[in-house]
Amino acid sequence: MRDQVLTGRTAGEYRRQVAEAIDRVATRVAAVGRPFSGVSPDELAPEISRIDLDAPLGGVSAALDELEDIYLRDAVYFHHPRYLAHLNCPVVIPALVGEAIAAAVNSSLDTWDQSAGATLIERRLIDWTAARIGFGPAADGVFTSGGSQSNLQALLLAREVAHATGGSATEPEILPRSRILSSSDGHFSVAKSAKVLGLGTDAVIAVGTDHQRRMRAAELARELEGCRRAGRPVLAVVATAGTTDFGAIDPLPEIADLCAAAGVWLHVDAAYGCGLLVSPTRRDLLAGIERADSVTVDYHKSFLQPVSSSALVVRDGATLGHATFHADYLNPERMAERRIPNQVDKSLQTTRRFDALKLWLTLRVMGAGALGALFDAVLDLAAEAHALLVRDRRFEVVARARLSTLVFRYLPPEGPARHLADDANLHAREALAASGEAVVAGTKVDGRHYLKFTLLNPATSVEDIACVLDLIAGHAGRYVEEKTASSPLPE
Ligand SMILES: Cc1ncc(COP(=O)(O)O)c(C=O)c1O
Numbered sequence: 001m002r003d004q005v006l007t008g009r010t011a012g013e014y015r016r017q018v019a020e021a022i023d024r025v026a027t028r029v030a031a032v033g034r035p036f037s038g039v040s041p042d043e044l045a046p047e048i049s050r051i052d053l054d055a056p057l058g059g060v061s062a063a064l065d066e067l068e069d070i071y072l073r074d075a076v077y078f079h080h081p082r083y084l085a086h087l088n089c090p091v092v093i094p095a096l097v098g099e100a101i102a103a104a105v106n107s108s109l110d111t112w113d114q115s116a117g118a119t120l121i122e123r124r125l126i127d128w129t130a131a132r133i134g135f136g137p138a139a140d141g142v143f144t145s146g147g148s149q150s151n152l153q154a155l156l157l158a159r160e161v162a163h164a165t166g167g168s169a170t171e172p173e174i175l176p177r178s179r180i181l182s183s184s185d186g187h188f189s190v191a192k193s194a195k196v197l198g199l200g201t202d203a204v205i206a207v208g209t210d211h212q213r214r215m216r217a218a219e220l221a222r223e224l225e226g227c228r229r230a231g232r233p234v235l236a237v238v239a240t241a242g243t244t245d246f247g248a249i250d251p252l253p254e255i256a257d258l259c260a261a262a263g264v265w266l267h268v269d270a271a272y273g274c275g276l277l278v279s280p281t282r283r284d285l286l287a288g289i290e291r292a293d294s295v296t297v298d299y300h301k302s303f304l305q306p307v308s309s310s311a312l313v314v315r316d317g318a319t320l321g322h323a324t325f326h327a328d329y330l331n332p333e334r335m336a337e338r339r340i341p342n343q344v345d346k347s348l349q350t351t352r353r354f355d356a357l358k359l360w361l362t363l364r365v366m367g368a369g370a371l372g373a374l375f376d377a378v379l380d381l382a383a384e385a386h387a388l389l390v391r392d393r394r395f396e397v398v399a400r401a402r403l404s405t406l407v408f409r410y411l412p413p414e415g416p417a418r419h420l421a422d423d424a425n426l427h428a429r430e431a432l433a434a435s436g437e438a439v440v441a442g443t444k445v446d447g448r449h450y451l452k453f454t455l456l457n458p459a460t461s462v463e464d465i466a467c468v469l470d471l472i473a474g475h476a477g478r479y480v481e482e483k484t485a486s487s488p489l490p491e
Contacts, residue, residue, distance in 0.1 A: 035080035038436035081460040082438035089456040094365035098358035109352040110344035122356035132277040134290025140317025147271030148189035150296035150312040158236035158265035160322035182238035183215035213246040217254035236265040242273025247403030252288025268292040275302025278372030404455040410476035428475040
């Protein structure tokens with residue numbers, strides 16, 4: 001048995017087992033006819049519960065057969081052109097090669113003595129990303145598990161910097177009064193981070209947005225002034241470059257001016273919009289990002305990388321010192337004095353995957369331009385899909401797509417049936433997922449239920465979008481008909 005399970009014992013076994021798994025997944029992925037089987041939790045849960053985890057199957061073929069039934073058959077497949085729901089991307093093949101190598105070698109990025117070259121590869125990629133942002137030579141950063149963790153770490157650094165420079169009051173006195181300013185469409189990880197960082201429940205002030213769903217700079221100015229007058233320290237302004245619902249990019253230059261004038265840390269959450277860093281045609285949309293103090297970059301969104309792959313990049317690498325702790329058993333101070341590159345000195349995590357390898361191989365095989373061109377193709381598609389929706393009288397669209405989200409809803413015919421709009425859209429989303437023909441997301445705007453497409457798949461076509469719109473209109477329309485037939489509506 002030992003020879004079958006330890007990678008170093010027999011290269012033959014390792015090759016055979018992994019090859020079998022890759023063969024099955026490659027066949028499955030190629031054959032997927034719809035993004036989802038439509039299985040419900042109630043249908044699937046008993047199949048997983050009945051498996052006796054104390055009775056191993058003894059071989060990879062049998063375990064993979066079983067996995068077909070409990071996972072691969074019903075997985076949600078993001079590479080399918082009609083998966084249009086969340087910020088999940090199809091993945092590029094060089095990244096999968098990186099994933100396989102990283103898992104097999106199993107480097108841990110906390111210390112040099114557990115990772116060696118991996119540490120230097122990660123550092124090169126951080127420098128590369130910092131240069132794309134437009135930061136200077138003092139910049140630094142670290143890979144993280146995702147945008148939420150990157151945002152948390154950014155706000156931790158902001159809090160520490162604000163308190164280090166903020167005068168004599170002690171931390172417990174400052175924390176309940178401290179504020180973070182973000183647009184009302186900012187990601188909820190900002191509020192979660194505020195809680196983790198010990199701030200009050202009202203610590204995050206939501207700044208209003210304009211008709212393009214971008215943070216209103218004038219309102220931000222008023223809030224900053226209000227906080228100053230009320231003696232509330234502002235730890236950070238979080239600008240979003242690609243909001244989750246609308247893909248809106250906050251006005252970074254104006255926000256940077258306000259932060260500079262107020263002496264406030266500017267964090268740019270570019271978890272979604274970071275793909276513009278490699279876009280051959282639209283890099284200008286991120287103008288001003290180079291003035292941030294910290295930037296969240298999620299390669300596992302618009303760089304087509306497998307989860308996890310994210311980074312926090314800071315303008316001044318010295319600020320990462322606020323996340324540094326030393327332990328005799330891992331990274332004693334003398335190592336830092338000898339400039340031994342221990343990434344744990346910059347990270348909130350300890351043991352950490354070599355996620356950077358996926359991006360490294362992607363850049364070495366395809367190059368940044370090819371990645372950016374794929375993101376551009378998605379943005380072109382979003383523009384076409386928006387035009388399609390605007391022309392389609394069955395639907396109402398909320399805002400023009402700046403990146404690749406479209407928020408819209410089915411509108412029941414004018415008249416008394418209109419009040420069924422919320423339920424009809426909720427129903428259409430669920431019915432569509434249950435059919436497995438397409439998966440779309442939902443959100444609320446001004447208290448009403450809307451549907452959302454998040455496009456990240458360059459393989460999705462306008463025909464796919466048109467087909468999904470017909471499916472939605474079919475489900476929603478039938479719902480409205482049934483409801484009006486079963487209980488005629490008042491005139
Ligand atoms: C703007 C924005 N920031 C942060 C995040 C969180 O990223 P993650 O899911 O990788 O933690 C998301 C996720 O969708 C996002 O859209």
